[in-house]
Amino acid sequence: MYSSPLSIYVLWHPNFSDGVFFANKIYQNFNRDTDYVLSRNLNIPVFYRNKANKNNEILSINFQESDKNAIVLLIDDNMFNDAIWEEYVSNILPNLDDNNRIYPIVLSSVSNYFLEENNFSRFQSINLMKTNNLDKQWEILKSRLLHDITRMMLDLQSVNDVVNTNTTITPRPPVKLFLSHAKADGEELAISFKNYIENNLKANTFFDTNDIADGYDFSDEINRNIDKNTAMIVFLTDAYSTREWCQIEVSTAKRKKCPIVVVHHIQKQERRSFPYLGNVPTIKWNGSFNDIIDLAIIQVLVNLFAQKFLEKHIALYDLEKKYHCHILSNPPELFNYLDILKLRQENTDKPVLVLYPDPPLGNEELKILNEVNNDINFVTPSHSFQYL
Incomplete structure (x- = not known):
């Protein structure tokens, strides 16, 4: 079974009009920018949780589908006044640990009451009420999420977790x-x-x-x-x-x-x-x-996620049976041949397969790489690995 190295869930009440703005910004920055489909993206799966079905049930989060889960909770007046959402959030809490973290986002004056009633005292919230400008609110949220999600991928304790222990320990930086x-x-x-x-x-x-x-x-x-x-x-x-x-x-x-x-x-x-x-x-x-x-x-x-993501694809398709696999977190370039050719010289029993994140290189760049050595295969996850 394949599990993503990391997934991000964005939770907001359907009546919160700005919820779509924040959710789409998170998708655009952590998964892919749909305005630039050929650009390099993080490609982290981002899922939305904002609507209840006809039975007043909100789609649950399967914590087993990913190695790590980041839950972004957008708290506004509508969520505070909705018993269905209060129960939904309370059911999430028992699943939280170092690999499953929640980020409560304060968006209204009642947000703190929601946090208190749901026993969120141990989680440091991200307060966006200092400004009413949506773009400025997003910049604050983006920086905080980038910082803490990177800590998560590096298996470092959350900055907020360290702060809440009331110790004088300075959190180790992620970068x-x-x-x-x-x-x-x-x-x-x-x-x-x-x-x-x-x-x-x-x-x-x-x-x-x-x-x-x-x-x-x-x-x-x-x-x-x-x-x-x-x-x-x-x-x-x-x-x-x-x-x-x-x-x-x-x-x-x-x-x-x-x-x-x-x-x-x-x-x-x-x-x-x-x-x-x-x-x-x-x-x-x-x-x-x-x-x-x-x-x-x-x-x-990008490097952390891509490394784990490509390692999982190698294992999923058992590629090392047929190839010597070399992972690149960036699109390949001629400079990479310093290591690729060394790997080829040291391992002559199987061909070399170079894996790198989507999107694939254009034909002109691949043509230049193949002119150096046409025996080296350059592939991304969008290729059909099962046919290699």
């Missing part, structure tokens, strides 16, 4: 941010970014000006601090691509399959772009550190 920059023209922005994180967020940064102690080998420290749960943020300035250590940092991140986000801050020109800085999300510097942080956490979450 370590490695800031890559050229000192010549990117240091000021990188320092401002680091200071913003330290003053406003619970996240670590690896910053070469003060995190590499004197006497330590620079390349060893980079290797030690970059892994798949680290997000590298590249501040792409005019001088960046000309700096050898910046090139080493990017190359190391790619070899270790570390998520990379490029913050585009070219003021005049690059004399030559670094060729291995492609195939990653890029965001133009617009003065918003939060946009960069959210994008970085999304990339870590």
